Amino acid sequence: MRNTTGSLRARFREHPRACDAALAVALAVAAVPCAYVTPLFGAAPPREPDALSLTLIVAGCLSAALRGGRPFLALTLVCLAQIAPAMTGRSTSLLWLVTLVLVYSIAAHRGLAVSLGAPALGLAAHLASAALGGRLGDVRAHLPVAVLIAAAWIVGRNVRLRRAYQAELGDRARRMERAREADRRAARAEERSRIARELHDVVAHHVSVMTVQASAARRVLAADPGRAGEALSAIEELGRTAMTEMRSMVGVLRTDAAPAERTPQPGVAEIPALVDQMSEAGLRTRLCVEGEPGTLSPGVDLAAYRLVQEALTNSLRHAGPRARAWVTLRHGPGELTVRVEDDGRGPATRDPGAGPDIDPDAEPGGHGLTGIRERVALYGGILRIGPRPGGGFEVNARFPLKDRR
Structure with a gap:
């Protein structure tokens, strides 16, 4: 019916x-x-x-x-x-x-x-x-006609208002659907950008260290096979680490598979191991921690680690064979300061008089320090990238800490 x-x-x-x-x-x-x-x-x-x-x-x-x-x-x-x-x-x-x-x-x-x-x-x-x-x-005898005409008009007006209300509801539903679709597209674009930054940080760091180790192994292969073997072992370990991290990130994109167990993202606690790794790769690096470490949000924790990783990777690639690097973590009241400095010559393409916002990741297609700027800006931080007054290069970031306990 x-x-x-x-x-x-x-x-x-x-x-x-x-x-x-x-x-x-x-x-x-x-x-x-x-x-x-x-x-x-x-x-x-x-x-x-x-x-x-x-x-x-x-x-x-x-x-x-x-x-x-x-x-x-x-x-x-x-x-x-x-x-x-x-x-x-x-x-x-x-x-x-x-x-x-x-x-x-x-x-x-x-x-x-x-x-x-x-x-x-x-x-x-x-x-x-x-x-x-x-x-x-008697005019009152025609009152029923007036009542019927008025009733017909009122019913018609109610139907018109009801149609307008339903049309407004439909239009609002369509607008909300378009807004939800726009939010979904923005979320997908943001997730793709995040994954691209993570992949760049992982690949650029590990490949750069592997390149330096391979170059060192090639130079000492004939004179000192033992040291060449150590360098090759380090390259093998770095390659496996890079593949593990890449699999964990790319696995997020596999929506048809069962959700895999996520490994923890690196943070400030892993910076000492990163410093040791860079020292083994040939960049003499020293870590200095000031203040009492507190609880950081996962985003700031990861952003600080990636900043140090990208800055040290650039120092390894551009600062020169005798360069030294310093990593300073300062835990202050309401903020975290991360500073990475080196005393090397910097990238060959750098113009010494260009000012404080020179990007050492200057090869075509480089997105490392651009990603760092996005990370720092995402958490309301302040970033300075540029040459040091006494020579070398510096990456300095301050992260405001909210609700820190």
């Missing part, structure tokens, strides 16, 4: 003009026999209808077919058809019902100011036809 009702409503919505025409024909067919019946509202029975009055009644009923496109024109025609038979004292049959239908249609499809003219015109036509036909009598 519900499916049948729904299909009928769908057909009515698809063919509104046909429905209006069918309604008009039904009213016209019913109006002819009703013209011989005493009207519901009137003071005296009407005269026998003639051909002219029947034609006007049928024409007035058929004008209801215009209610979907030009309802005011249809209402005007009905009012004229209602007045003409009344002048000769003949019945207006069902034209009052057609008036109610058109008043409802105007109220349901037109604005408030325009729709207010419909009940006024319908009531005026009824009173005029009653007065011309000598059936005016």
Whole structure:
């Protein structure tokens, strides 16, 4: 039963003009026999209808077919058809019902100011036809017609407001869906950017250290095979570490697989091991920790580690064979300061007079220090990258710490 009702409503919505025409024909067919019946509202029975009055009644009923496109024109025609038979004292049959239908249609499809003219015109036509036909009598006898016209207008206005409300709900749902889709796209883009930064940090660091170790092994291979073997062992260990970290990050993208167990991300606690690794790779590095270490948020913890890793990797690649590096971690009240300095020559492409924001990761496609800037900015920190006053290069970042315990 519900499916049948729904299909009928769908057909009515698809063919509104046909429905209006069918309604008009039904009213016209019913109006002819009703013209011989005493009207519901009137003071005296009407005269026998003639051909002219029947034609006007049928024409007035058929004008209801215009209610979907030009309802005011249809209402005007009905009012004229209602007045003409009344002048000769003949019945207006069902034209009052057609008036109610058109008043409802105007109220349901037109604005408030325009729709207010419909009940006024319908009531005026009824009173005029009653007065011309000598059936005016007591005005209170025509009060039911006024009530019906007002009720038709109120129902039409309620239907219009309900449609507007439903349209607003639909539009709001579409806007919310577009906003959710935009949020999903932004989240995916942010996640891709995060994974790209992590992959760059892991690959750039380990590959750079492996390159230095391989170069050292090549130089001492003939003279000192033992040291060359140690360098090759270090390269093997670094390669395995890099592959493990890359698998853990790329595994996040495999949504069709079962969620894998996540390994902890590196943080400030792993910086001493990183310093030892860089020292073994040939960059003499010293770590200095000032203040009492406290609890850091996972994001700041990872950002500090990646900053030190990227800065030391750049020092290893650009500072020169005899360069030294210093890593300073200062735990202060409400902030964490991370400073990485070296006394090397820096990248060959660096212009000494270019100012404090020189990026040593200057090879084509380099994104290391750009990623560091994004990390520091993400947590509201302040970053300075540039040459040291006494020579060398410096990366200095301050992270504000919130809700630190």
